Amino acid sequence: MRDMQLIYASRPFGYDELSLAGILLQARQNNARNGITGALICREDLFLQMLEGRRDVVTSTFARILRDERHVDVVNLLSTDIDNRLFPEWSMRHDPARSWMWTPEEVAKGAIGRASDQEIRGIFERLAKEPPGRL
Numbered sequence: 570m571r572d573m574q575l576i577y578a579s580r581p582f583g584y585d586e587l588s589l590a591g592i593l594l595q596a597r598q599n600n601a602r603n604g605i606t607g608a609l610i611c612r613e614d615l616f617l618q619m620l621e622g623r624r625d626v627v628t629s630t631f632a633r634i635l636r637d638e639r640h641v642d643v644v645n646l647l648s649t650d651i652d653n654r655l656f657p658e659w660s661m662r663h664d665p666a667r668s669w670m671w672t673p674e675e676v677a678k679g680a681i682g683r684a685s686d687q688e689i690r691g692i693f694e695r696l697a698k699e700p701p702g703r704l
């Protein structure tokens with residue numbers, strides 16, 4: 570079975586460092602077991618996550634994520650088959666949102682919904698080329 574890549578956006582609910590640490594720990598433990606890799610971009614107003622792995626496993630993981638009460642307004646932005654993963658070494662890379670993304674004002678006005686697939690994917694492609702700022 571080919572790997573797939575799924576990208577979604579959501580809004581954190583009750584966001585703080587402790588909650589984020591809990592999410593990352595759980596994500597990394599599960600993903601290591603399930604052969605999933607990816608990256609989670611976080612900001613107070615935004616989660617943007619890429620999941621990569623076998624289609625069935627990514628689909629079931631995303632189904633659990635959809636039900637999670639630590640975020641709201643989950644929107645699946647992209648699902649594509651891939652030949653190569655962007656984050657093969659990461660059970661879940663974490664990055665604070667960078668300056669080249671949308672401002673909170675732009676997000677509030679629906680910038681993510683208007684972005685093209687290539688723009689969304691480009692965010693993760695750029696991220697994959699950067700050295701990680703923190704774990």
Ligand SMILES: Cc1cc2nc3c(=O)[nH]c(=O)nc-3n(C[C@H](O)[C@H](O)[C@H](O)COP(=O)(O)O)c2cc1C
Nearest residue numbers: 592595596599600616630633634635637639640661
């Ligand atoms: C923003 C966000 C990202 C998450 N990322 C993952 C993930 O990559 N993999 C995963 O298994 N669970 C992830 N979760 C947690 C799932 O929603 C769910 O709580 C978890 O998979 C349940 O697994 P458990 O029954 O093994 O504890 C994430 C949750 C949130 C809110």
